[in-house]
Amino acid sequence: MDLHYYGKTSAKVKNTCFDLNGHAIFEQPSSHQFGIKSKEIRMQSMTKTAVIQPKPFVNKPIRNLSGLFPLSRALALMPCAKDDQIHRSLVTYAVVTHVAYRVINVSVLAYFLVTTETSVTLYTLLALVTVLKCLCATVHIVVILRSRELLLKLTSDLEESDFFNNVYRKLTNFSIIYEIYLYSAGQFLQKRWLAAFRDVFSSLDVLCPIFIILQYCTFLKIATNRLRKTRLNLIVHFYKANEYLEDHLKNLQFIEGINGVYTHQMFFCVFYLGFDFFVASYDTLEKVLTGKNLEWTLCTVSYSTLCLFSVFVLCRACEVTKSKAEKFNFELYELMNRNRSLRCNDELMLYVRANPQVTFTGSNFFFIGYPLLTSIIAASTTYLVILASFGEHEQ
Numbered sequence: 001m002d003l004h005y006y007g008k009t010s011a012k013v014k015n016t017c018f019d020l021n022g023h024a025i026f027e028q029p030s031s032h033q034f035g036i037k038s039k040e041i042r043m044q045s046m047t048k049t050a051v052i053q054p055k056p057f058v059n060k061p062i063r064n065l066s067g068l069f070p071l072s073r074a075l076a077l078m079p080c081a082k083d084d085q086i087h088r089s090l091v092t093y094a095v096v097t098h099v100a101y102r103v104i105n106v107s108v109l110a111y112f113l114v115t116t117e118t119s120v121t122l123y124t125l126l127a128l129v130t131v132l133k134c135l136c137a138t139v140h141i142v143v144i145l146r147s148r149e150l151l152l153k154l155t156s157d158l159e160e161s162d163f164f165n166n167v168y169r170k171l172t173n174f175s176i177i178y179e180i181y182l183y184s185a186g187q188f189l190q191k192r193w194l195a196a197f198r199d200v201f202s203s204l205d206v207l208c209p210i211f212i213i214l215q216y217c218t219f220l221k222i223a224t225n226r227l228r229k230t231r232l233n234l235i236v237h238f239y240k241a242n243e244y245l246e247d248h249l250k251n252l253q254f255i256e257g258i259n260g261v262y263t264h265q266m267f268f269c270v271f272y273l274g275f276d277f278f279v280a281s282y283d284t285l286e287k288v289l290t291g292k293n294l295e296w297t298l299c300t301v302s303y304s305t306l307c308l309f310s311v312f313v314l315c316r317a318c319e320v321t322k323s324k325a326e327k328f329n330f331e332l333y334e335l336m337n338r339n340r341s342l343r344c345n346d347e348l349m350l351y352v353r354a355n356p357q358v359t360f361t362g363s364n365f366f367f368i369g370y371p372l373l374t375s376i377i378a379a380s381t382t383y384l385v386i387l388a389s390f391g392e393h394e395q
Contacts, residue, residue: 069163069218071172072211075204079141080148091145098137101205105130121387122286125279132272136209140265147261154257158222168218171313175210175306209269210310216262217317223255224317227324231331238335241342245351248328252356255321259360267362270314270372273307278380280304282387289388311373318360318368325358 072078076094081087109130113123144151163169230251234244284300333352336342343349360368 105205136268140212162222168214172214213314219258220317220321224321226251231328274376277304277307322358
């Protein structure tokens with residue numbers, strides 16, 4: 001295409017690029033605007049110019065779901081792959097790794113009970129925490145293995161870029177650094193080198209429930225991005241409402257499927273984190289009341305904060321996803337009110353009348369949302385007061 005450039009000396013007029021038919025293609029700022037005197041410039045090119053465009057980014061389909069969660073793969077929390085040989089290797093690694101985690105965790109707990117003077121109540125609570133941690137990882141691996149085909153089907157249309165640009169990957173990296181610091185800092189302050197070494201390894205076992213939650217939030221973030229994209233397309237291209245409604249229904253099916261895969265894990269993980277938040281708070285309260293081993297209170301306070309923050313991240317991810325789904329329903333309803341042709345569409349009318357909602361539950365025992373977070377705080381505070389009163393009565 002031959003291009004002609006015309007420039008003028010006026011500061012108010014910009015240089016404009018025209019084609020041979022006289023149509024403007026783009027404008028360039030006049031050189032006079034930059035303090036340079038310019039005369040009328042006329043440039044004509046009789047040959048076609050080659051335009052070098054950057055190579056477009058090609059999204060790769062997912063072949064190994066475990067590879068998209070590198071830290072979860074290291075902790076053997078995503079034994080899922082399309083290739084049968086890789087899948088068997090991941091399952092073997094998961095079994096061996098989690099058996100080793102249990103052994104190390106029990107040994108650390110036994111070492112703590114032998115070397116530390118604490119109450120019988122705290123001993124019992126720590127034993128229950130150990131059982132819950134074991135249940136979180138065990139239930140997750142069993143469910144992933146049983147739901148392998150469903151999980152691969154749900155993620156068949158996803159791409160690697162959906163995972164790489166996900167904020168929950170950064171939270172995963174942050175959590176592992178924070179957790180190892182918590183478990184080792186208190187022991188280093190007291191110069192317990194062997195205990196610090198063991199606690200670093202036992203902290204990996206504590207990270208399992210947090211990583212399971214972040215896996216779930218990663219999938220919810222992908223669904224949230226798709227819901228937002230579908231809603232914006234509906235607003236701009238409302239005449240394609242049926243097409244975007246189908247995309248929205250696919251997003252809802254994806255959310256329902258992911259919730260079905262992770263609902264049992266969320267029950268155990270939330271129950272464990274809420275209970276561990278209570279135990280860490282009670283440990284802090286006991287150290288403060290007795291005045292012994294106060295250096296450890298820094299770690300217990302930080303760890304209880306991490307437990308509560310993990311539940312908050314889960315609740316927020318569920319609330320945001322639910323909100324995006326409701327916004328699509330609202331936008332479709334508003335468009336149908338303003339457009340008569342959309343109101344005559346039977347498919348759209350049926351969807352608006354049904355008004356499907358997105359809900360997230362932990363094995364149908366409780367709904368996952370902001371009220372769950374406040375319930376955990378309220379219950380922990382109540383039982384802390386009760387245990388503190390019993391402790392003062394015993395003394």
